[in-house]
Amino acid sequence: MSGISDTERMITLKTVEGTLFDVKSSIAKDLKTVQAFIDDSDDDVTSPIPLPNVFTRELSRILDYLNNHHRFRSGIEKADEEMARYDAEFAKSMSHEELKALILAANYLNVKDLLEFLNQTVADVIQNKSVEFVRNFFGIENDYTPEEEEKLRNENEWAFNGVEQD
Amino acid sequence: MERMNSPLHDDDNDYERKGEVVTTTGMPALMDELIEEILLRIPASSLVRLRNSVCGSWRTLISSSQFAKDHLRRSMAVDSALTHPRIAYYSSSDSYPTIGIFSARSVFENPPREPTKVVAYEGRRCRSIIGSCNGFLCLHDDVLEGRAMLWNPCTGFTSQPLKIGGHFHYCGFGYDHVNDKYKLFGTVIKKSGEFVTRIFTFGPKSKWRTIQDFPNRLHHPDNKAFVVGWTGRFVSGTGTLNWLLCSGLDSFVAVLSVDLVKETYSQFSAPSRDSDDDRSVFPHLSILEGCLAVCYETEKTHWTLWLLKDYGVPQSWTKLAIIRKHPPLINYCLNDVVRPMYMLKSDVLLAKSPSGILILCNVKDGTTYVPNIDSSNDGMTKHPPLYRGSGSRIFHVYHESLVSPSHFGLPSCSSEMRLFKPSL
Numbered sequence: 001m002s003g004i005s006d007t008e009r010m011i012t013l014k015t016v017e018g019t020l021f022d023v024k025s026s027i028a029k030d031l032k033t034v035q036a037f038i039d040d041s042d043d044d045v046t047s048p049i050p051l052p053n054v055f056t057r058e059l060s061r062i063l064d065y066l067n068n069h070h071r072f073r074s075g076i077e078k079a080d081e082e083m084a085r086y087d088a089e090f091a092k093s094m095s096h097e098e099l100k101a102l103i104l105a106a107n108y109l110n111v112k113d114l115l116e117f118l119n120q121t122v123a124d125v126i127q128n129k130s131v132e133f134v135r136n137f138f139g140i141e142n143d144y145t146p147e148e149e150e151k152l153r154n155e156n157e158w159a160f161n162g163v164e165q166d
Numbered sequence: 167m168e169r170m171n172s173p174l175h176d177d178d179n180d181y182e183r184k185g186e187v188v189t190t191t192g193m194p195a196l197m198d199e200l201i202e203e204i205l206l207r208i209p210a211s212s213l214v215r216l217r218n219s220v221c222g223s224w225r226t227l228i229s230s231s232q233f234a235k236d237h238l239r240r241s242m243a244v245d246s247a248l249t250h251p252r253i254a255y256y257s258s259s260d261s262y263p264t265i266g267i268f269s270a271r272s273v274f275e276n277p278p279r280e281p282t283k284v285v286a287y288e289g290r291r292c293r294s295i296i297g298s299c300n301g302f303l304c305l306h307d308d309v310l311e312g313r314a315m316l317w318n319p320c321t322g323f324t325s326q327p328l329k330i331g332g333h334f335h336y337c338g339f340g341y342d343h344v345n346d347k348y349k350l351f352g353t354v355i356k357k358s359g360e361f362v363t364r365i366f367t368f369g370p371k372s373k374w375r376t377i378q379d380f381p382n383r384l385h386h387p388d389n390k391a392f393v394v395g396w397t398g399r400f401v402s403g404t405g406t407l408n409w410l411l412c413s414g415l416d417s418f419v420a421v422l423s424v425d426l427v428k429e430t431y432s433q434f435s436a437p438s439r440d441s442d443d444d445r446s447v448f449p450h451l452s453i454l455e456g457c458l459a460v461c462y463e464t465e466k467t468h469w470t471l472w473l474l475k476d477y478g479v480p481q482s483w484t485k486l487a488i489i490r491k492h493p494p495l496i497n498y499c500l501n502d503v504v505r506p507m508y509m510l511k512s513d514v515l516l517a518k519s520p521s522g523i524l525i526l527c528n529v530k531d532g533t534t535y536v537p538n539i540d541s542s543n544d545g546m547t548k549h550p551p552l553y554r555g556s557g558s559r560i561f562h563v564y565h566e567s568l569v570s571p572s573h574f575g576l577p578s579c580s581s582e583m584r585l586f587k588p589s590l
Contacts, residue, residue: 100195100196103196103200104196107200115203119200119203119204119207122204123204123205123208126204126208127208127209127212128212131216131219131220134216134220135220135221138195138196138201139195140220140221140224141221142220142221143221143222143223144221144222149219152218152219152225153218153219155218155580
């Protein structure tokens with residue numbers, strides 16, 4: 001293995017379904033969970049690293065995101081606009097269920113920037129939506145009794161007082 | 167968020183808890199820590215709407231003191247514009263004024279989609295706003311024994327009105343970040359004629375502490391410097407209230423500050439005025455982008471705006487902008503500086519012109535324009551509408567937060583401040 005520089009080394013990752021992904025070690029660095037495993041290993045990691053919590057669909061999206069962001073960052077100036085456009089398309093391309101699944105995967109793999117972006121995306125989606133929508137999105141059950149709901153609705157009247165949204 | 171040390175050798179328990187929680191619909195559910203991270207990125211006003219309605223655990227989380235602090239810290243650190251800065255104003259010539267509030271950011275839209283609307287509130291116990299901090303406005307009623315009340319316009323909660331005393335001369339409202347306490351600073355003249363300086367700490371055992379006299383006439387070689395303005399400016403994260411010290415005889419300018427944590431005073435220099443400048447036009451101290459900013463009149467043709475990038479470090483005074491005097495800024499020949507209020511991204515400044523009109527100045531190209539603010543519902547019928555002048559309106563900028571009086575031991579009331587409905 002001597003003579004091969006760090007950035008050229010490939011790491012192989014295996015998803016739940018058994019699909020193998022070859023990933024450049026420079027990209028693997030952004031998967032902090034994977035990087036920690038590599039750092040903790042005494043010898044060079046040669047066999048595929050199993051990711052028992054990550055499905056192919058999610059890993060594929062995460063690697064797509066990271067590869068593109070690496071490309072934008074290393075390239076010429078105008079990348080900021082392109083990156084913003086890519087991010088917007090990336091977010092739009094997923095259903096709510098896919099978004100949540102991706103957050104879980106990004107959280108497990110500890111991909112900081114992507115997780116930050118996904119959290120903000122969800123925050124932007126739900127902030128002006130109805131309570132029903134929010135409950136549906138997170139799969140939350142309404143645990144208030146009708147009396148409690150009535151009491152809280154009155155307490156909360158202020159929130160609907162019409163201070164203008166930005 | 168907890169990270170596992172050897173994540174690829176999951177314990178079964180961890181695996182179940184972190185990866186496989188399933189909801190009633192059978193789809194993957196986000197764990198509490200992840201939901202919290204998302205909620206921290208939602209504006210306070212939306213969280214107020216969701217707080218009581220979604221479910222019990224969201225209500226507990228969003229109402230909690232720790233969440234409010236995390237939310238505030240995060241939004242101020244990332245981009246204070248995310249805190250949805252608002253401007254609250256009252257009229258100092260009305261006996262029980264309404265308080266008008268409008269969104270600072272919507273004012274900057276150019277051209278605006280629609281006028282920025284002012285929403286007004288009224289309360290029994292409010293004749294003035296002393297200051298703002300962490301989403302609270304400190305309201306004061308100086309009649310008789312005098313009452314103060316903390317009001318968070320975003321959540322609607324106030325503290326009860328607290329007996330605090332009547333007429334203050336120098337005063338200010340701020341936050342002691344070391345002891346996690348909100349404090350009011352005020353100098354009063356007692357019935358004996360004695361001048362006393364005190365700090366009032368808001369809390370279950372709220373009371374005044376007398377401190378060393380406010381040095382409004384000292385700290386200048388010839389003892390001829392004086393403090394400009396009554397209200398101290400609070401700089402977030404420093405625990406200080408600040409005033410300008412000026413000399414009538416030379417170009418000396420300094421910042422006088424009281425440290426609410428240590429209850430001590432200090433002073434540091436500010437850029438001197440030019441020797442030719444008219445010394446009767448006092449510079450103006452304000453807070454822009456979280457920092458102290460001083461605006462001077464320079465050579466009768468323009469104003470110079472300086473920003474103190476590092477608090478307390480005079481070398482970090484940086485010239486931010488030069489604003490040329492031209493209409494609509496100088497419609498009246500009033501001898502005053504333009505008073506900055508809020509700056510968006512170091513490009514555009516919202517300020518009050520010497521004639522009392524709110525204006526937007528683009529500091530890069532020098533263009534100015536009058537924002538479209540509809541103040542018709544603000545209840546200040548004896549005053550001109552905002553686009554024509556301020557009258558005796560006094561403005562305060564605040565940032566939306568979820569902080570509540572109940573987070574520091576004072577019961578929260580929801581009925582002291584009400585939406586003002588103008589009679590038709």
